[in-house]
Amino acid sequence: MYDKVPTGLDRKETEVYRRLDPARLPKHIAIIMDGNGRWAKRRHLPRVAGHRAGVTAVRSTVETAARIHIPALTLYAFSEENWKKRPKSEVGFLMSLLSRYLKAEVPTLNKNNIRLEYIGRQHELPEDVQERMAWAREATARNSGMVLTLALNYSARSELVDAFRSMVNAAAQNGGLAHLQIDEDTVGRHLYTRNLPDPDLVVRTSGEMRLSNFLLWQLAYAEIYVTPTLWPDFRGLHLLEGIAEYQKRERRYGGLNHGDGHAPLETSSALHERKT
Numbered sequence: 001m002y003d004k005v006p007t008g009l010d011r012k013e014t015e016v017y018r019r020l021d022p023a024r025l026p027k028h029i030a031i032i033m034d035g036n037g038r039w040a041k042r043r044h045l046p047r048v049a050g051h052r053a054g055v056t057a058v059r060s061t062v063e064t065a066a067r068i069h070i071p072a073l074t075l076y077a078f079s080e081e082n083w084k085k086r087p088k089s090e091v092g093f094l095m096s097l098l099s100r101y102l103k104a105e106v107p108t109l110n111k112n113n114i115r116l117e118y119i120g121r122q123h124e125l126p127e128d129v130q131e132r133m134a135w136a137r138e139a140t141a142r143n144s145g146m147v148l149t150l151a152l153n154y155s156a157r158s159e160l161v162d163a164f165r166s167m168v169n170a171a172a173q174n175g176g177l178a179h180l181q182i183d184e185d186t187v188g189r190h191l192y193t194r195n196l197p198d199p200d201l202v203v204r205t206s207g208e209m210r211l212s213n214f215l216l217w218q219l220a221y222a223e224i225y226v227t228p229t230l231w232p233d234f235r236g237l238h239l240l241e242g243i244a245e246y247q248k249r250e251r252r253y254g255g256l257n258h259g260d261g262h263a264p265l266e267t268s269s270a271l272h273e274r275k276t
Contacts, residue, residue, distance in 0.1 A: 006067045009236075013064065016240040020068075024247050026200035028072040029065065029239070030222070032214055033057070035206030035230030048093045053232035055101055059108070064236025066112040066146045072196050073148050076214050080121065080155035095129050098152070102136040109136075113145030119192035120154035121162075147196065154192075156216035163190035193218055201246045203239070205231045223249055 005014050036050030043049070058075065065073045078094060086094075109116060116137050122130060133152075167190050171180035188194060198218045202211070207228040211219065225242040227234075
């Protein structure tokens with residue numbers, strides 16, 4: 001469909017990209033990165049090996065998204081629930097891995113003109129990790145290309161609680177709660193993602209059919225693409241395949257086209273079976 005291919009795509013990525021309409025690329029893609037533990041278990045490796053392998057998937061996905069000029073990419077890296085449900089040793093490894101990732105990837109982010117941001121309760125993370133995060137954000141702050149947002153110690157329900165608290169505090173300082181007016185725009189201005197458009201596409205790896213407390217407000221009308229690929233095996237090619245499926249859908253935003261209502265959700269594997 002499109003002859004001009006961005007530089008840096010490999011042969012297979014180029015084949016998929018040529019089928020895309022560049023005028024209809026998602027403005028914001030959110031990814032639930034899942035499957036690190038299962039990836040490691042299948043190889044009889046410790047869980048931390050899956051997390052380590054997942055870094056390669058992050059690098060490939062981020063670079064491909066930047067190359068095709070996706071304006072915003074948000075990665076669900078570490079949920080608030082992770083603190084309670086994972087062993088302390090694994091959480092410690094994840095924090096160390098995050099710190100090393102940020103230090104190693106800043107040059108690549110700058111090379112690709114990517115600006116780094118975060119969402120989540122960052123103040124609850126270890127102090128040394130917060131310092132590394134602040135350093136990486138500052139080091140990429142002047143970049144004008146894609147905004148890469150890492151969801152760290154993130155919970156959608158906590159985000160809404162924080163938004164409501166922020167609205168109440170703002171009202172208390174501006175005439176009292178009697179003047180508090182709440183509508184969708186007001187809530188949106190107090191969310192962690194207030195400087196980003198709502199995601200057009202959310203990708204879930206590992207075949208699980210749930211949102212896992214991720215961007216529940218913002219994903220109200222997002223298209224959902226589920227792939228059985230475990231996160232450590234995910235690459236830029238898989239991202240392009242998700243975008244290709246996204247472009248086949250009619251976005252209704254709650255309305256109806258041709259009197260047929262909403263189409264049922266299909267996983268990428270189901271789509272493949274239907275095609276064959």
